[in-house]
Amino acid sequence: xxxxxxxxxxxxxxxxxxxxxxxxxxxxxxxxxxxxxxxxxxxxxxxxxxxxxxxxxxxxxxxxxxxxxxxxxxxxxxxxxxxxxxxxxxxxxxxxxxxxxxxxxxxxxxxxxxxxxxxxxxxxxxxxxxxxxxxxxxxxxxxxxxxxxxxxxxxxxxxxxxxxxxxxxxxxxxxxxxxxxxxxxxxxxxxxxxxxxxxxxxxxxxxxxxxxxxxxxxxxxxxxxxxxxxxxxxxxxxxxxxxxxxxxxxxxxxxxxxxxxxxxxxxxxxxxxxxxxxxxxxxxxxxxxxxxxxxxxxxxxxxxxxxxxxxxxxxxxxxxxxxxxxxxxxxxxxxxxxxxxxxxxxxxxxxxxxxxxxxxxxxxxxxxxxxxxxxxxxxxxxxxxxxxx
Amino acid sequence: xxxxxxxxxxxxxxxxxxxxxxxxxxxxxxxxxxxxxxxxxxxxxxxxxxxxxxxxxxxxxxxxxxxxx
Numbered sequence: 032x033x034x035x036x037x038x039x040x041x042x043x044x045x046x047x048x049x050x051x052x053x054x055x056x057x058x059x060x061x062x063x064x065x066x067x068x069x070x071x072x073x074x075x076x077x078x079x080x081x082x083x084x085x086x087x088x089x090x091x092x093x094x095x096x097x098x099x100x101x102x103x104x105x106x107x108x109x110x111x112x113x114x115x116x117x118x119x120x121x122x123x124x125x126x127x128x129x130x131x132x133x134x135x136x137x138x139x140x141x142x143x144x145x146x147x148x149x150x151x152x153x154x155x156x157x158x159x160x161x162x163x164x165x166x167x168x169x170x171x172x173x174x175x176x177x178x179x180x181x182x183x184x185x186x187x188x189x190x191x192x193x194x195x196x197x198x199x200x201x202x203x204x205x206x207x208x209x210x211x212x213x214x215x216x217x218x219x220x221x222x223x224x225x226x227x228x229x230x231x232x233x234x235x236x237x238x239x240x241x242x243x244x245x246x247x248x249x250x251x252x253x254x255x256x257x258x259x260x261x262x263x264x265x266x267x268x269x270x271x272x273x274x275x276x277x278x279x280x281x282x283x284x285x286x287x288x289x290x291x292x293x294x295x296x297x298x299x300x301x302x303x304x305x306x307x308x309x310x311x312x313x314x315x316x317x318x319x320x321x322x323x324x325x326x327x328x329x330x331x332x333x334x335x336x337x338x339x340x341x342x343x344x345x346x347x348x349x350x351x352x353x354x355x356x357x358x359x360x361x362x363x364x365x366x367x368x369x370x371x372x373x374x375x376x377x378x379x380x381x382x383x384x385x386x387x388x389x390x391x392x393x394x395x396x397x398x399x400x401x402x403x404x405x406x407x408x409x410x411x412x413x414x415x416x417x418x419x420x
Numbered sequence: 421x422x423x424x425x426x427x428x429x430x431x432x433x434x435x436x437x438x439x440x441x442x443x444x445x446x447x448x449x450x451x452x453x454x455x456x457x458x459x460x461x462x463x464x465x466x467x468x469x470x471x472x473x474x475x476x477x478x479x480x481x482x483x484x485x486x487x488x489x
Contacts, residue, residue: 103447148440204443346467 063118067201070191070216074118084123085113088405089130097133100198102145103205107133107197112189115196119188120181124405125167128182128245129189131400132157132219135247136190139398141391146249147200151282152208153390155190156250156289157219158374160233161243163402164221171221173378175291176253176385187217212251220376226294227375228301236399243402248289252280252388258296259382264303267296268310272317274386275371276364278328281320284338284351285366287392290314294379311368318371322360367394423450430481434460456480 060073068074086093086109093110100106109130116129136142136155146153159169170180178184200206208215224231224240233244258270275288290310292300300310325331330340332348341348355361365371370393377383422429433441435457445453456477465473 103444105447199443199447203439205440205447207437207440 068118068192068196070188070195072216074192075120077114077117081117082110082113085117085121085126086110087408088123088126089403090406091130097130098137098143100143100145103198105198107193111197112193115193116185116189118196119192120185121189122167122181122185125182125186125189127402127405128159128163128167128169128186128243131245131402132186132190132247134400135245135398138400139247139249139391141249146390147194147198148205148207150207150209151251151390152211152215153249153251154212154214154218155187156214156248156387156389157187157190158232158246158248159186159219159221159243160224160231160246161238161402162241163243164224169219169221171223171376172226173380175220175223175376176218183219183221184217187219191215191217212253214250214253218250220291222374223294223376223379226297226379228298229307229373229375232372232374232397233399233401235397238399238401244399245402246397246399248387248392248398249390250289250387251390254386254388256384256386257382258384261382262299264300264305265313267299268313269317271384271386272314272319275314275318276320278320278324278330280388281325281330281340281364283393284333284340284353285370285393286364287370287372287389287394288365289372289374289387289389289392291377291385291387292373292375293377293382293384294375295382296384297375299382307373308368310373311371314371315363315365315368316355318364319355319361320364322354322362325362365394369396370394372397421448428485430454430456430484432456432458432477432481434458434462436460454484456484 059076063069063074063076089109091109093108093113095109096106097109097112098107112129112133113126116126121129142155163169164171167182168180169182194200202208202211222231231240232246233242234240236244238244254274256270256274258267261267271290275286280286322331325340326343329342332341332343332345333339333351334341334345334347335349336347351362353363353366355363372392431441431453433455438455438457441455442453445451458473458477462470462473
């Protein structure tokens with residue numbers, strides 16, 4: 032039995048395997064790996080003619096800069112973004128999503144200021160809304176954070192490979208992450224708008240539900256929340272508030288979070304008459320921790336200069352100003368209802384949701400970019416550019 | 421940056437950041453820039469421990485500055 036046949040054994044309709052020289056394929060894979068142009072996994076070879084298919088997905092100048100890191104004097108152009116999207120395994124028609132992701136990351140601002148180099152070890156998170164999800168096969172349902180869907184896997188990976196190849200953010204060098212997060216390989220989900228009782232995320236930015244858009248955030252942790260037992264919205268929202276209030280992530284005076292609600296949880300709230308704003312307000316009011324709990328972990332005050340949490344006895348310490356009401360000893364972990372955002376994703380099959388611990392949002396607006404449709408295909412013209420070499 | 425502006429400068433980092441510091445110096449066109457390093461960690465030290473660290477690395481700071489004793 033051939034290797035192809037082994038792989039295909041469990042797959043109905045696997046079809047005829049392409050006839051290629053596997054030694055050549057491995058040689059190309061090794062070439063890219065030896066140059067450090069990968070995240071550790073094999074990448075797709077990119078030629079000028081293949082790159083042209085990506086660049087044909089936009090009217091923008093290939094030399095236009097999509098994101099800069101001034102402190103490194105490095106800039107990512109449309110062309111570099113396209114090369115890395117191709118390396119990541121994107122199909123050309125995914126490229127407008129990648130470009131919208133870069134625009135949202137630019138507007139969000141933390142990447143340009145160097146967060147991707149930080150010891151905290153964050154990853155970008157992309158959330159896609161609108162008809163593009165269906166058009167390119169982005170998963171919004173079961174296993175939404177997991178593997179198995181090319182568009183999710185490769186669009187998120189395109190951002191990581193660009194960080195490595197265009198900005199030089201290699202681990203142990205300019206990427207100083209103490210541990211990083213598995214999300215650094217790829218983090219791209221789509222909202223399950225079809226199973227959501229509420230308006231989709233991108234309508235927050237004034238976009239129409241019929242638009243397609245990418246929202247970008249920065250996060251470190253994705254915490255699972257399981258609650259299959261309750262039908263009370265206050266109990267379920269309290270469970271989310273309790274999860275958000277853990278001290279480990281409370282680096283600054285307050286934090287921010289994204290609730291990724293399974294459809295079952297979203298419908299529980301909706302049935303009780305809650306909209307997203309009701310849920311945000313409840314979480315804001317209940318995501319709190321006692322002063323004694325903070326003191327026990329040495330986070331009961333903040334630094335005068337950085338507002339990072341410190342023990343009250345530290346010479347730089349000043350009191351925080353986030354008590355629910357002065358003198359109550361109950362300290363809020365969110366600075367506003369907008370510091371917790373809500374999206375619906377996953378299968379409609381269980382009370383299993385997630386809390387994403389986002390960095391830097393803390394009540395700021397969401398960074399959402401409409402996806403520009405690809406330009407109409409040009410009339411047959413000159414032959415495509417020759418491949419290098 | 422200060423060095424480029426003509427201000428004699430010594431950069432101090434923990435030993436954990438030596439490779440990154442060298443990479444950043446390369447980005448800024450200063451390959452081989454000399455850093456003073458002190459053992460990691462620093463963030464959790466108290467005032468007395470910080471003073472002791474400074475005493476330990478001051479001779480190295482003065483050497484890089486070219487101060488003659």
